[in-house]
Amino acid sequence: MQLSDSLNQLIEALRCQPGIGPKSAQRIAFHLLERDRKGGTQLGSALTKAMTAIGHCQTCRTFCEQPQCDICLSTKRQDSGTLCVVESPTDVLAIEQTGQYLGLYFVLMGHLSPIDGIGPKEIGLDVLEQKLSQGGINEVILATNPSVEGETTAYYIAQLCHKNNVGASRIAHGIPVGGELDLVDGRTLMHAFSGRRVVTQE
Amino acid sequence: MQLSDSLNQLIEALRCQPGIGPKSAQRIAFHLLERDRKGGTQLGSALTKAMTAIGHCQTCRTFCEQPQCDICLSTKRQDSGTLCVVESPTDVLAIEQTGQYLGLYFVLMGHLSPIDGIGPKEIGLDVLEQKLSQGGINEVILATNPSVEGETTAYYIAQLCHKNNVGASRIAHGIPVGGELDLVDGRTLMHAFSGRRVVTQE
């Protein structure tokens, strides 16, 4: 049986989703066609819309449909003088879900990885340094992942902080080494925040 | 953190896929936005196209973008005089993947389920009966699932066959009771075909 072109294309396209192999993709395609065409159509529109409408906040770089996100626009958050640096928007989401951090964020959208051509500029560190030099930030919480690249990136940013006389701390306890920040539960994440240590200047 | 509307809609829409819960949907959405916008856009188009372009074959009711599918149009298949009745297009796919069945199909797109208001007409048995009465079919292979509803449906169709003097057989060996036809491997499926029994007339 030759599947129709549109069906083959759909099965192939479904595999862009992490965790969806060829067999799962086929089952999803047939499920939607047989039992949930409305859901499939809605998903098609939602994807098309999201991929074009969702950009990045000009200030913190997280996902945003406006020039600036709600967090960056909040005067309460601005007054906190605290900036948490994370690798990805999912990390912002994980921290916000604890409801206990009330400062600003800066989202790198990655980490330093010279081997892949990802230097300071690629992860927005020029924008971050400008922000640090402008004043208003007293402490930078380095919440990059506890991987080699995450640590290297945190260390690099700590240097930027020192240069601009801004305190830098690194979240510490609770996050399993090699793990991913956004997979950690809220309580562990809050332990990591309260157990943060000042990064000493060399 | 309030997620943007488009992002919330995307996460919600992703859940139309079987096996995708809220956490998986969130991870998929962020993955596509962060690392594979091209894949996300292609999936959006593929879904939109598939949900409108893919209809049903007028003859066998399987998924098809033309009025009739390739199998129904094949004179070799027509000459076989054998018609295999299955519940869903995925069953056709599973049987075709064995490469050993060379007859025609009829796809019920479900099974009899009076409690859900699914009677003979809802699963196309009026179309099937018309086909049987027209001649050209010598044997109907009843390959509905080995569930209570599948057995009931097979029995009902066997009666239609008897009425029209067409032989009816039920696939038997190898398919685990309560299992699903399209999850069985090709060899087991072929055993089930060769071990089919004639359904005796009451």
Ligand SMILES: [Zn+2]
């Ligand atoms: Zn922002």
Ligand SMILES: [Zn+2]
């Ligand atoms: Zn057909």
